[in-house]
Amino acid sequence: MRSFTKINYKIILHLMGLLFVVNGGFIVLASLVSFIYKDGVAWEMLQSAAVVFICGVVLMFITRNHRKEIQKREGYIIVTFGWICMSLAGTLPYIFTGAIPNFTNAFFETMSGYTTTGASIVTEIEQLPEGILIWRSITHWIGGMGIIVLAIAILPLLGIGGMQLFAAEAPGPGGDKLHPRITDTAKRLWIIYVGYTVAETILLKIAGMSFFDAINHSLSTLSTGGFSTKNNSVAYWNAQPVIQYIIMVFMFLAGTNFVLSYFAFKTKFSKIFRDEEFKSYLFLIVGLSILAAGLIYFKGDITDSTIAHPMVWGELESAIRHGLFQVLAIVTTTGFATADYTVWAPILTIFFFGLMFLGGSSGSTAGGIKIVRHLIMIKNGVLEFKRTLHPNAILPVRYNNKAIGQPIVFNILGFFILYMLSFIVGVLVFSWLGLDFKTALGGAASTLGNVGPALGDLGPTHNYGYLPDAAKWWSTFLMLIGRLELFTVLILLTPFFWRNR
Amino acid sequence: MRSFTKINYKIILHLMGLLFVVNGGFIVLASLVSFIYKDGVAWEMLQSAAVVFICGVVLMFITRNHRKEIQKREGYIIVTFGWICMSLAGTLPYIFTGAIPNFTNAFFETMSGYTTTGASIVTEIEQLPEGILIWRSITHWIGGMGIIVLAIAILPLLGIGGMQLFAAEAPGPGGDKLHPRITDTAKRLWIIYVGYTVAETILLKIAGMSFFDAINHSLSTLSTGGFSTKNNSVAYWNAQPVIQYIIMVFMFLAGTNFVLSYFAFKTKFSKIFRDEEFKSYLFLIVGLSILAAGLIYFKGDITDSTIAHPMVWGELESAIRHGLFQVLAIVTTTGFATADYTVWAPILTIFFFGLMFLGGSSGSTAGGIKIVRHLIMIKNGVLEFKRTLHPNAILPVRYNNKAIGQPIVFNILGFFILYMLSFIVGVLVFSWLGLDFKTALGGAASTLGNVGPALGDLGPTHNYGYLPDAAKWWSTFLMLIGRLELFTVLILLTPFFWRNR
Numbered sequence A, B: 001m002r003s004f005t006k007i008n009y010k011i012i013l014h015l016m017g018l019l020f021v022v023n024g025g026f027i028v029l030a031s032l033v034s035f036i037y038k039d040g041v042a043w044e045m046l047q048s049a050a051v052v053f054i055c056g057v058v059l060m061f062i063t064r065n066h067r068k069e070i071q072k073r074e075g076y077i078i079v080t081f082g083w084i085c086m087s088l089a090g091t092l093p094y095i096f097t098g099a100i101p102n103f104t105n106a107f108f109e110t111m112s113g114y115t116t117t118g119a120s121i122v123t124e125i126e127q128l129p130e131g132i133l134i135w136r137s138i139t140h141w142i143g144g145m146g147i148i149v150l151a152i153a154i155l156p157l158l159g160i161g162g163m164q165l166f167a168a169e170a171p172g173p174g175g176d177k178l179h180p181r182i183t184d185t186a187k188r189l190w191i192i193y194v195g196y197t198v199a200e201t202i203l204l205k206i207a208g209m210s211f212f213d214a215i216n217h218s219l220s221t222l223s224t225g226g227f228s229t230k231n232n233s234v235a236y237w238n239a240q241p242v243i244q245y246i247i248m249v250f251m252f253l254a255g256t257n258f259v260l261s262y263f264a265f266k267t268k269f270s271k272i273f274r275d276e277e278f279k280s281y282l283f284l285i286v287g288l289s290i291l292a293a294g295l296i297y298f299k300g301d302i303t304d305s306t307i308a309h310p311m312v313w314g315e316l317e318s319a320i321r322h323g324l325f326q327v328l329a330i331v332t333t334t335g336f337a338t339a340d341y342t343v344w345a346p347i348l349t350i351f352f353f354g355l356m357f358l359g360g361s362s363g364s365t366a367g368g369i370k371i372v373r374h375l376i377m378i379k380n381g382v383l384e385f386k387r388t389l390h391p392n393a394i395l396p397v398r399y400n401n402k403a404i405g406q407p408i409v410f411n412i413l414g415f416f417i418l419y420m421l422s423f424i425v426g427v428l429v430f431s432w433l434g435l436d437f438k439t440a441l442g443g444a445a446s447t448l449g450n451v452g453p454a455l456g457d458l459g460p461t462h463n464y465g466y467l468p469d470a471a472k473w474w475s476t477f478l479m480l481i482g483r484l485e486l487f488t489v490l491i492l493l494t495p496f497f498w499r500n501r
C-alpha cells in the first residue's frame, strides 16, 4: 500500500473560502431580486451576503500560502465539506430575514436545496418574500452545477461507484473524448445547463406563467431540485397543461446525461441513440408512463385528492399527463407534483416508491442509484446465471460495446449494497425517532435518492416541517450521502482514511 | 463454452418416482397417527398414501432403464421439480380427508410446509383432525431434511450463491473434512436432526405439553417451519415460560449450521467458537434480543394485543422472553409467535421487518439470505472503501482465516441483488393483486425468506387464507424460489438453460 503524505488542510480551507465567496456573490444576486420586487428584505439579505463574503475572503487570505497539491484524500474532504460549508453559509439569508428563524429548519432547507432534494419544511411557501424564494431556487441551481462537475470530472478521479466508467465513456470534440481538461469539459456542460435554464424560463413565460415563477421553476427543473413557489407545487397549473408539458420536457433533459445534450447540439445524433443508458432511460420513461397512465385511467381516481384536477383536455389526456409527469418527476428525482399520487390507488404508492430507487442517468443532475448501474447489475446478474452453468467460461459485462473490468463491476455492486444498507439504517433511525412504517420507508428512500416528496405523512401534499428536530438532521445526512454517491462522505467515517501511512 | 449432451429426463422422472414413494411412506405414518387418535380420517389418509405410492412405483418402473448419469442441468431440474412434485403429492391427504378441499389452498399449505415457511391458510387450526395436523408438521420436517442435504451436498456442486465456500469449509472426522461421500455426510447430519427432534419432544412433554403437541412442535422447530397445532401458535403457552424457553433452545440449534452441532458432539468446541458465522449469529441473537427486550420493556405495551400475556414471572422476564423468542423466531425464520409484535411499537414493526432479510446460518434449516452472506458482503464493502483509496492494492475478502476467491464473492453479491430484485417484484405483484402497502411488503419478505408471519393483514395473529387465489399462487412461487436459493429455480426460466449445445 502506498504511503500518504499528511493531509493538506490549508488548500482545503482555501477552497472552502472560495466557495464562501461564490456563495456570497449568489446571495447578492438574490438580494437584487429582493430589491426589484420590493419585498422588504433586500437589506437583510445583503447583510447576510456580506457576512458570507467576508468570511470567505478572510479564509482565503489566511490560507494563501498553501501547497498547490491535491491528493485523493483531500478530494473527498473538499467535496463533502464543500457541500456542508455551502449549506451552512446558505442558511444566513433565511435567518437574517427571519423567513426561517430556526437554525435546524434553515439548515434542512439549505441542504435540501444544495443536494437538489427539494424537501421543504416551509408550510406557507406563497407567503415567503420573493428574495427568499429565488434564493431557495438558486441553491438548487448551484447544487446542480456542482453535481455536473462532480459527476464528469471529480468522482471518476476519486474512483467512486463505477464513475470511472462513465467518465472514460464521455467523448467529445477532439477525437472521441471531451476536451481533456476538466475545467473545459465542465464549462461546455455548464453552458448547456445555463442555456436550458434560459430556454425553459422563456417558454414558461410564453405559456402563461409569471416571469418570477418561470425563472424559479426553471432553476428548480434543470437541477432536478423540485422547490416550487407554490404550496401545491406544479399542481397549481393543473388547468394549464402546456405549462406542465414544458416542465416535463426539461425534466427529461435534466435527467439525461449532459454529455448527450452536447452531442445533440453538435448534431451527432447517432451517438445518442447508440448510448445504452439513454435507450433504457427513454424506454423506462415511456413504458412506466403508459403503465402509470393506465393505472390512473382504469384503477385510480385522480380527483380523489385535496388538489383540484380540472380535466381541461378530457379524462384520457389528464391520466396520460399526470402519469407521465409523475413518472418523470420521480425517475429524474425532481420531485415536482401535479397530484397526490399516494391516494390514487394502493398499487401506485408501491409503484412510485419503487421508482425512487431507480434514479436518472449518469452525468445528469438526477440523484438516486442511476440507470447505468441498474443496467450493469442486470447484465451481470444474467451472466451470473451463465457462470453458474459454465463455471470456467470468462464472461465479462459489456456496456456500450466495451467489456467492463471486474473492479468496476465490483464497485457498482458494492455501491448498490451500500445504498440498500444506508436505506435500511435510514428507515430504522426514522422509526426510532417515531415516524410510522410508511413515512419512515418513504422518507428514507426519498431523502437518500434526493427525490423530495415521499409517502405517508411526507407525501406530495405534505412537508417535512412537522418532523422532530433529530429526524430533520437525519434527513440532511441522508440527503448529503445520497447526493455525493455515498462513498465520498462515508469514507470519511472510516478510521483508516485518517491514518497517515 | 463446453457443450452439453441432451437432458437425461428419464433419470429425473425416476427420482421423482422415488420421492413419491418416500412421500407415500410418510403419509402412511400420518395415517397411523390418525388411526391411533381415532380422528375419523385414517382411511381417507391411507387412500391418499396409496395413490401417491402407486404413482411413484409406476413412474420408477417405467423409467427403470435410465442412464445413470446426472449433470449439472439435471441437478437444477431435480431439485426444483422435486419440491414441486412433493408439494403436489402432499396435497392429497388434505383433499381426500376434506380438511382443505380447495386445491389452491391445499397446494399453498403443502408448499408452505415443504419450504418450511409455515404460512397457513387454515383459520381454525384446532379443529383439524390429528392425522392432518401431524401431516402438516411432517411436511415441514421432510422439507428440513431436504434442505440439509441440499445445503451441504447438492447446492455446492451446482455452484449456487457462494455455497461452494461453505461446503469446502465443512470439516469432519477424516482430517478436516466431513466424510467425502455425500450420502454419509447427509446421514451424519440427519442423525443429529432426528436426535434433536426426539430430545425436544421429550423435554416439551416433561414441561407440560401434551405428547401430540410436543411432537408437532418439535417437527416444526427443527425444520424452522413454524406450523403450530394452536390458532395462537406458541402464545398458547404464554403462561408456561419453560415450554417457550425449550422451544427457543431448539430454534437456536435449528438455525445453527448442523456441521457445528456435529463438532459439538465430537467435543471439538474450539472449532465452533472459531467459526465466524456462528460468532456473528450468537452475537446478533444476543444483541438484537437485548434491543427488542428493551424496546418492549420501555417503549412497547405487550398486553396491547388480542393474545393473553400473563406475566407469570414478572414484567421484566416477560419482556426478555418475548424479545428473545421473537428475535429467534424471525432470525431463524421459524416464524412461531408468542405475541403480536406488530402492535407493540412502530419501531418494532420495522425492526422485525428488517430481520426477515437476515436469515439463519448456512448449513441450517433456516431460510433467508443467511448470515455468512451478510458477513462477506460487509467485509467486501469495507474493503471496497480501502480499494477506492488504494486502487492498486490487492485486498481479498477473508473468511475463517482463508482468502476467498473473487468469483465466490461475486456470486454472493449477485445473490443478494437477485434477492432484492425478487423481493421488489414480489411486492409489486402483491400490490397489483390488491394487497395494501404494508401487507405487500411484509408478505413478500416473509414468503421469500420462508419466515411465515408477516405484517399488516398477514401479521402473526392473522393468516394467508383471505388472500385472493392469485396471491396464494404467487406466495407459493416466492416460497419456492426463496427456499431453493433463487438461482436453482430461476435458472430454469432462462432460455439458454434449455439450449443443447
Ligand SMILES: [K+]
Pocket (backbone or CB within 6 Å): A116, A117, A118, A224, A225, A226, A333, A334, A335, A450, A451, A452
Ligand atoms: K429533487
Ligand SMILES: [K+]
Pocket (backbone or CB within 6 Å): B116, B117, B118, B224, B225, B226, B333, B334, B335, B450, B451, B452
Ligand atoms: K418458517
